[in-house]
Amino acid sequence: MDEDSRIAAVDEIPEDGSFLFTVRDGFDTEEAILVRLSDGVVAFENYCPHWRDIRLDKGSGAPRRDGELVCEKHGATFECDTGHCTYGPCEGAVLEEIDVTTADGSVYLADDRYEFEKRGSSGDHDLSSRGRIGFSGQ
Numbered sequence: 001m002d003e004d005s006r007i008a009a010v011d012e013i014p015e016d017g018s019f020l021f022t023v024r025d026g027f028d029t030e031e032a033i034l035v036r037l038s039d040g041v042v043a044f045e046n047y048c049p050h051w052r053d054i055r056l057d058k059g060s061g062a063p064r065r066d067g068e069l070v071c072e073k074h075g076a077t078f079e080c081d082t083g084h085c086t087y088g089p090c091e092g093a094v095l096e097e098i099d100v101t102t103a104d105g106s107v108y109l110a111d112d113r114y115e116f117e118k119r120g121s122s123g124d125h126d127l128s129s130r131g132r133i134g135f136s137g138q
């Protein structure tokens with residue numbers, strides 16, 4: 001595996017939250033989250049399909065309830081393994097998956113669309129006044 005595409009050790013991904021990281025697509029960066037499953041790891045882009053400017057993981061892990069990811073804004077819930085929205089204003093929508101693979105206890109980016117940029121936040125949301133992100137950061 002290419003060390004440049006290594007995101008994290010599997011053990012670093014919380015079982016009750018998510019692990020935030022940033023990928024690059026040319027000049028653009030996108031945030032994504034690693035989600036730990038009982039039998040592996042999946043990754044999704046870090047936004048809610050209801051309002052794409054709302055992040056699921058705001059830096060301390062996306063909330064999980066009964067084995068599902070929860071968007072704190074309006075309470076939509078998503079299956080951790082498929083990203084399928086089971087309840088909420090975007091019911092039926094699906095989180096955008098990012099391909100990752102695991103080897104020797106580590107998770108690697110395996111998606112041709114992106115390069116691994118860094119662990120953690122992109123930082124973009126701190127600088128912009130995009131959309132519905134208000135002063136509270138909600």
Ligand code: FES
Pocket residue numbers: 048049050051054071072073074075076088089090
């Ligand atoms: S922004 Fe996520 S449920 Fe509305």
